Amino acid sequence: xxxxxxxxxxxxxxxxxxxxxxxxxxxxxxxxxxxxxxxxxxxxxxxxxxxxxxxxxxxxxxxxxxxxxxxxxxxxxxxxxxxxxxxxxxxxxxxxxxxxxxxxxxxxxxxxxxxxxxxxxxxxxxxxxxxxxxxxxxxxxxxxxxxxxxxxxxxxxxxxxxxxxxxxxxxxxxxxxxxxxxxxxxxxxxxxxxxxxxxxxxxxxxxxxxxxxxxxxxxxxxxxxxxxxxxxxxxxxxxxxxxxxxxxxxxxxxxxxxxxxxxxxxxxxxxxxxxxxxxxxxx
Amino acid sequence: xxxxxxxxxxxxxxxxxxxxxxxxxxxxxxxxxxxxxxxxxxxxxxxxxxxxxxxxxxxxxxxxxxxxxxxxxxxxxxxxxxxxxxxxxxxxxxxxxxxxxxxxxxxxxxxxxxxxxxxxxxxxxxxxxxxxxxxxxxxxxxxxxxxxxxxxxxxxxxxxxxxxxxxxxxxxxxxxxxxxxxxxxxxxxxxxxxxxxxxxxxxxxxxxxxxxxxxxxxxxxxxxxxxxxxxxxxxxxxxxxxxxxxxxxxxxxxxxxxxxxxxxxxxxxxxxxxxxxxxxxxxxxxxxxxxxxxxxxxxxxxxxxxxxxxxxx
Numbered sequence: 001x002x003x004x005x006x007x008x009x010x011x012x013x014x015x016x017x018x019x020x021x022x023x024x025x026x027x028x029x030x031x032x033x034x035x036x037x038x039x040x041x042x043x044x045x046x047x048x049x050x051x052x053x054x055x056x057x058x059x060x061x062x063x064x065x066x067x068x069x070x071x072x073x074x075x076x077x078x079x080x081x082x083x084x085x086x087x088x089x090x091x092x093x094x095x096x097x098x099x100x101x102x103x104x105x106x107x108x109x110x111x112x113x114x115x116x117x118x119x120x121x122x123x124x125x126x127x128x129x130x131x132x133x134x135x136x137x138x139x140x141x142x143x144x145x146x147x148x149x150x151x152x153x154x155x156x157x158x159x160x161x162x163x164x165x166x167x168x169x170x171x172x173x174x175x176x177x178x179x180x181x182x183x184x185x186x187x188x189x190x191x192x193x194x195x196x197x198x199x200x201x202x203x204x205x206x207x208x209x210x211x212x213x214x215x216x217x218x219x220x221x222x223x224x225x226x227x228x229x230x231x232x233x234x235x236x237x238x239x240x241x242x243x244x245x246x247x248x249x250x251x252x253x254x255x256x257x258x259x260x261x262x263x264x265x266x267x268x269x270x271x272x273x274x275x276x277x278x279x280x281x282x283x
Numbered sequence: 284x285x286x287x288x289x290x291x292x293x294x295x296x297x298x299x300x301x302x303x304x305x306x307x308x309x310x311x312x313x314x315x316x317x318x319x320x321x322x323x324x325x326x327x328x329x330x331x332x333x334x335x336x337x338x339x340x341x342x343x344x345x346x347x348x349x350x351x352x353x354x355x356x357x358x359x360x361x362x363x364x365x366x367x368x369x370x371x372x373x374x375x376x377x378x379x380x381x382x383x384x385x386x387x388x389x390x391x392x393x394x395x396x397x398x399x400x401x402x403x404x405x406x407x408x409x410x411x412x413x414x415x416x417x418x419x420x421x422x423x424x425x426x427x428x429x430x431x432x433x434x435x436x437x438x439x440x441x442x443x444x445x446x447x448x449x450x451x452x453x454x455x456x457x458x459x460x461x462x463x464x465x466x467x468x469x470x471x472x473x474x475x476x477x478x479x480x481x482x483x484x485x486x487x488x489x490x491x492x493x494x495x496x497x498x499x500x501x502x503x504x505x506x507x508x509x510x511x512x513x514x515x516x517x518x519x520x521x522x523x524x525x526x527x528x529x530x531x532x533x534x535x536x537x538x539x540x541x542x543x544x545x546x547x548x549x550x551x552x553x554x555x556x557x558x559x560x561x562x563x564x565x566x567x568x569x570x571x572x573x574x575x576x577x578x579x580x581x582x583x584x585x586x587x588x589x590x591x592x593x594x595x596x
Binding site: 013016017020021023024025027028030031034042043044045046047051053054090093094095097098100101102105106107108110113117119120122123124125126127128129130131132133134135150151153154157158161185186187211214215217218221222232233234236237246248251252254255258259262263266267270273274277278 | 305308309311312314315316318319321322323325326328329330332333334336337340389392393396397399401405407408409410411412413414416417418419420421422424425426428429433434435436438439440442450470473474475478479482523524527528530531532533534537538551552555556559560565568569572573575576579583
């Protein structure tokens with residue numbers, strides 16, 4: 001804690017931290033307030049004398065019910081969930097096997113392959129989306145969830161591999177060797193000895209991968225075209241804005257509800273998520 | 284039973300049978316090949332192949348539905364003479380550099396604040412990460428609504444505080460638009476910096492701080508001579524990731540301004556999207572995207588070399 005007078009503690013600690021928290025969280029409060037505010041209050045210019053921004057006297061659920069009944073929002077949520085779960089499972093599977101091989105087996109090109117995977121980790125989606133769109137079309141995957149389920153692993157696998165390699169490296173070799181002396185094959189030792197020990201790492205990687213695929217935008221925007229196929233981010237962006245008209249009540253309700261699944265998972269696994277985040281930047 | 288019987292039984296008990304596949308997997312090299320196969324296939328099909336395809340597209344005149352033929356470096360030459368492209372390059376650099384500086388400074392400050400013991404620390408830390416985990420597009424819409432010139436809550440607040448007298452058109456004014464976009468990028472990135480740097484701070488032995496304090500070092504000196512050098516390796520990696528993500532950013536600008544007004548917020552990625560997907564000129568769009576590559580490569584190489592140097596010392 002800060003030594004010295006009380007005012008110093010306020011100036012150097014409470015006030016800056018308070019300002020940070022306010023700044024970082026206010027947009028979410030704003031989403032919430034907007035989504036329950038009736039239109040006649042919503043479209044009152046800020047210059048108007050009766051503009052009361054931070055609360056509403058007449059909360060309404062009309063934006064939320066409109067969103068759920070008059071748009072394909074529920075469909076988009078289901079699409080996103082399906083895509084996020086499948087691409088996470090694929091990436092975890094690949095990442096587990098690759099991470100194990102790269103961290104615990106000796107073979108030629110191990111170093112080269114490890115570096116290669118680290119480099120793909122750094123490739124941003126915006127570098128490849130145009131040729132990928134072309135390839136997706138060639139593979140007849142355009143406008144199907146598989147376009148995303150198969151392409152999301154390109155940024156999830158390197159992440160999972162990298163994170164899990166850290167966990168695998170920390171497991172002592174003797175454990176595996178004991179199992180092998182007792183007659184277990186390499187394969188079984190990996191499956192029954194190493195993977196269970198790395199479970200916290202698997203959980204972290206899975207949660208992080210799930211949120212990453214839930215948040216992905218440009219691939220979903222480019223590879224999907226029909227309204228029924230879209231993910232939440234793309235659906236909200238393209239279907240709730242009609243021409244130049246923004247339906248702010250619905251938009252904010254969509255943003256709020258679309259964030260709930262990630263926020264929900266996050267709230268249960270904060271520690272795992274943070275471990276994934278900090279593990280991902282460990283060299 | 285005599286001892287010899289037991290020994291004999293052992294000898295004649297059949298060894299556990301192993302199939303050919305199992306025996307093959309006992310060889311480290313074969314096992315490694317099998318384990319890496321799914322990853323190599325997926326990354327090959329959806330990273331290496333598209334990269335090669337992108338390079339090919341950028342030297343043709345392909346459009347959507349038209350395969351196109353080889354035209355050499357014509358697309359890249361055209362980019363050099365394209366004033367919008369030059370604006371986009373300039374904007375991308377300004378966007379990346381300014382946003383990264385602010386993210387690092389504010390993130391470090393926040394990390395130092397969170398590194399203290401106070402009531403509700405875990406709670407605060409969990410909430411602070413929200414901007415980073417909530418889908419960027421969705422939270423960016425909240426900012427777009429907050430920036431709305433007619434209904435802006437920010438304008439109202441500034442007006443009530445007596446800081447402004449007229450309305451501020453955050454996203455519509457070409458001079459302000461890039462600043463507004465940077466503000467949102469910083470907002471989203473600060474939690475990532477703060478939490479990663481906090482993890483780095485927690486690995487630093489507090490006794491070092493105490494020793495420096497006993498030697499009479501002021502708080503600022505303690506930070507600069509003890510904490511900062513130890514934090515540098517983590518900082519460099521965090522900056523590397525952030526710089527790449529910021530340089531290649533798309534969604535923030537797409538939602539807030541679409542690259543406008545008058546290309547004031549046009550970045551590499553938004554311009555590539557506009558040309559490649561918007562107008563269907565695949566080849567030119569691929570060329571714009573690929574033009575990012577040398578810069579990204581340079582960033583990665585420089586930072587990796589620097590990280591290695593920092594780690595050696």
